[in-house]
Amino acid sequence: MTRHVLVAVDDSAQSTAALEFACTEYPDATITALYVLDPGDFYAVGGVEGTAINYDEVQGHHEERAEGILDDAREQAAEHGLEIETDHVIGGVSRSIVDYADEQDIDHIVVGSHGRTGASRILLGSVAETVARRSPVPVTIVR
Numbered sequence: 465m466t467r468h469v470l471v472a473v474d475d476s477a478q479s480t481a482a483l484e485f486a487c488t489e490y491p492d493a494t495i496t497a498l499y500v501l502d503p504g505d506f507y508a509v510g511g512v513e514g515t516a517i518n519y520d521e522v523q524g525h526h527e528e529r530a531e532g533i534l535d536d537a538r539e540q541a542a543e544h545g546l547e548i549e550t551d552h553v554i555g556g557v558s559r560s561i562v563d564y565a566d567e568q569d570i571d572h573i574v575v576g577s578h579g580r581t582g583a584s585r586i587l588l589g590s591v592a593e594t595v596a597r598r599s600p601v602p603v604t605i606v607r
Contacts, residue, residue: 468494470570472561472595473537478576482606483537486574487544496549496568497537499530500560527552558594566600573603 471486473479486495505526534550541548553560565573575592596603 466490466493466571468569468571470565470573471495471497472575473497473499473533475533476576478578482574482576483540485606487541487546491546494549495541495546496551497534498561498564499533499552500557501526501530501552501554502557503554558591561595562598570601572601573599575603575605577605577607
């Protein structure tokens, strides 16, 4: 029996479908929506040469965005009559999802697939595929 489901969320239609799946298939389980802030996004911000970038401010902006996405996840679950837990972490996306599942006693992970195939999947990698390969618990990939 699945007691605690982790759903990786971002602002994509695929993550919305993943949360929908979790709410429908595991209504009696504790569901945690997790948003991963990739630190590479903080430092990818470019500025005009010679101008200073306030990385704390950039990180704060990303954390505000994460809260908005997690608020949306709570609202989506509420449409199913469910209250979910939410959290965000900073790190590489795939590794953070797997580590979180291991550290928080998660029974099952649900992730959305961005549906890449062929060369683009090989070149870009796949968060869902990496999570499925490295996860200590079963993973459902939702398209």
